Amino acid sequence: MRRTRPWEDPREGVNAMSAQDAPRDGEPFPLSTLRHSVSHLMASAVQKLYPGVKFGFGPAIEHGFYYDLDLPEPLEEKDLRAIEKEMERVAKRSPQMVCETVTRDEARRRLEAKNQTYKLEALELIPQGEAITVYRHGDWEDLCEGPHVDRLDRKFHFKLLNIAGAYWRGDEKRPMLQRIYGTAFWSKDELDQHLKWLEEVKLRDHRKLGTELDLFSTHGDAGAGFVFWHPHLGAVRRAIEEFMYQEQVRRGYEFVYTPHVLREDLFKTSGHLENYGEMMYEGFGIETTRYRVKPMNCPGHVMIYATRAHSYRDLPLRMAELGTVYRFERSGVLHGMMRVRGFTQDDSHIFCTPDQLETEIAGVVELVDTVLRTFGYTYTAYLATRPEKAIGSPEIWERATKALRGAAELRQLPLELDEGGGAFYGPKIDFKIKDSLGREWQMSTVQCDFNLPERFDIHFTDSDGQQKRPIMVHRAILGSMERFIGGLIEHFAGKFPLWCAPKQVALIPIREEHTAYCKKLEHELRQDLYRVDCMDAPGHMNNKIKEAQHFQIPFMLIAGEREAAEGTVAVRRRGTREQQVMPFSEFKALLDRLRKTRSLELV
RNA sequence: GCUGCUGUAGCUCAGUGGUAGAGCACUUCCUUGGUAAGGAAGAGGCCAUGGGUUCAAUCCCCAUCAGCAGCUCCA
Structure with a gap:
């Protein structure tokens, strides 16, 4: 299974990209064109700040753009802020973007003069007979097939997001360049929304929730x-x-x-050793025979x-x-x-x-x-x-x-x-x-x-x-x-539906003397294979509510004098603050229905 | 594996070339409270591991291990 990242490669993201890509709101350019142009803007700003830089590729991608750069020094997060500032300046100073068609020799001459070795390689990748174009704004130009926006002083908003290594032309045998990822939108609102989405992705990260909700661990x-x-x-x-x-x-x-362990010969027969051997762990001997742990x-x-x-x-x-x-x-x-x-x-x-x-x-x-x-x-x-x-x-x-x-x-x-x-x-x-x-x-x-x-x-x-x-x-x-x-x-952001939630019901006695009643309900639910916790440790009710909420338990049942006397429970659903008092049997029927239908909702 | 960054209490994170701190969590005592943090006290760290530099290293350097952002590769 492959995850499509916010800054996914364009080859993977074409479908997703096209939807938002139509020009709209009177903007004569699609969003991908804007982003490609902003990547040029970024490259030119980097050139100003780091004159020796060599450029790789710098396309628009699903949620933004990147540019691959060969710099002598590794960039840091704070350098991005400086580059952003420089981008603002360049956009103001030299907003006009110009396209020029040149001959192959002319393109080569210009790239050689600037010692742009990667771009020279890129030039060779352009098939014979195809037009060779150069896009320029101010004194910076790039071998690029375009298209681009006409002016960089149009109204748009961008942000540089992160730095990572990336192999030149995606090949691990070739040198590694530094890649700067960024994103751009026509409106501030959309940019903010996107940044908020990135935050949400971070909050839901299963590794973070895994620790917070006590779900799993890995150990060095x-x-x-x-x-x-x-x-x-x-x-x-x-x-x-x-x-x-x-x-x-x-x-x-x-x-x-x-079995998990099988004779090595079996994987010879199956062809796994030949076709999949690099993914398999070393074999080991049992008496005189070689064995392997199975990969399939x-x-x-x-x-x-x-x-x-x-x-x-x-x-x-x-x-x-x-x-x-x-x-x-x-x-x-x-x-x-x-x-x-x-x-x-x-x-x-x-x-x-x-x-x-x-x-x-x-x-x-x-x-x-x-x-x-x-x-x-x-x-x-x-x-x-x-x-x-x-x-x-x-x-x-x-x-x-x-x-x-x-x-x-x-x-x-x-x-x-x-x-x-x-x-x-x-x-x-x-x-x-x-x-x-x-x-x-x-x-x-x-x-x-x-x-x-x-x-x-x-x-x-x-x-x-x-x-x-x-x-x-x-x-x-x-x-x-x-x-x-x-x-x-x-x-689910850790909020599992009832049927597969880690804990399904939390029972919270209001005072210690209500524990017996809660224990009784706990026992009853547990006999029916519900995962239920009677929170009867000494401590305040409020604290227990907070804890049950922290663990995203679908239902809290709070019981005090009234409930114990009437055989009811005060039910609090996950995600709400209201409570609903109902007979325990009615609550149980609700549980049964939600579990049986594997409902995604709690109603 | 590669590039860059990181590793300090269970968790989230401060901090310093002279052997360490906060909040939450935890323990104990007090509090018996009707729906999101009651109060007090306490315990807890070989500052990832191994080398080096230094009179002295948690801090500087190197290596290893692990993690993070990506690249390449995948269920």
Whole structure:
């Protein structure tokens, strides 16, 4: 799953960008043009302040722009403020932007004169015969295809946001430049709104909430990239696992468990060692044999399939496992729960005949829809077709791709095309969800695989008595528990719906003598498997209310003399300050309904 | 892994070349309170780890580990 960042690369962000990109409000230029021009403005200001600077690329991106720079000294946060000031000055002093078409030789001559080595390389990237343009304002000019705004003294607002390293041309073998990210809008209001959004993103960060709500931890002492689930998040995970278990059993899945450590030879057979070896941890010996920790669950499931002969009547076989896998990730990419070295996939492999492929995929598409909607996610599906390097005959690719399309049609699922984006072993549909902050994530996936059945030489006996090759469908709905639930923390901002909330009910006695009543209710709810806390430690009621609120507990039940006498509870819903007195039985009925329907609301 | 930054109490963070502080949390006592912080006292730190520089290092330098913003790569 990939996260689309506020300053996401334009290749990823094209769709999101186009929506806000139409010129409006009498502005003759689209927002992306403004941002591209502001990146030029920034570059020229940097040039003024750091005369030796060399320039890389400086495009507009989804939420702003960046420019890559080669500077002898590392920039600091405070330097950005100085650059912003200089930008204001330059915009005032030399607002006119001019485009000039030049010959290739002329462009080269000018860049050489300024020793702009990266730009010279960029010049070589422009195909022969294409127009070469230079954009200039004041005494600063840039090799650039444009377009740009006409004047820099138009009314707009910008802010430089952060500094980071970035490889020249995105290639880790090339030098690393310094990248300054910024953003720009036509109105102050929109800029402020965007900055507020960035703040909100920060507040919801699952790592921050993870500490505040006592959800999970990672430990340098225990090793980077390994998640410790605390009781609170354990409850969330448990609820979601049960939900997934039920939904899958309903759809004919059967649950299996496979070992975490397997013979190295098995990964030779599966091809993982060859194709995925860099992601796998070193092997180790047990007696005279080499073993590996599994990076994927597929070989284990194939082992189970291969234990006996299968008839076409057995198929499809839908094998599911919450399979924990371990993969090597470079230290710099680790990120809270989102990018880790050990994680549990809600994995499944469907062994089916080519004829069953379409129906099976349609079933997965339906399951994806059910699950994602339960969490309030909307999503987009992408059909990823045959890449350059692929195994399997064109006919079978054709057939599988057709099955994917057919399944989507059956479920009335619109497909975006991701040409050549398939795995080498088969085509797939990926689902990108949109969270409550409007960010896109790659999550569910359903993939056809012709490779593993071939490698493990598994078959089934068809109705004509012939031995045939089954197709394996790999599918994950949540992806991994770590990444999914990490995303969920941010999606809900720690305010989980009742059914999967860490603690569902807090019971608060007004005075110590009301504890017995609260304890009784606690017991009753707990017998019905509710996660409930009677806050009976000595201390003030107000403090307990504050604590329950801090932990985003959906319901507080406050009980004193009146309630104990009448068998009622004073209910306070998360997010409100009002209380509502009702019979306990009525409250219990509300709970039951919210849990049963997995309601996203508390009413 | 790479570039830059960071690592001080459970959490959030001040601070200093002469062995440390705040708020919240925690403990104890007082307070029995009807809906977002009652009062008082107390405990808690080998200042990430290992080297160096220095009479002296939490502070300066180097390395390691971990984290943060990105890049590259991914569930």
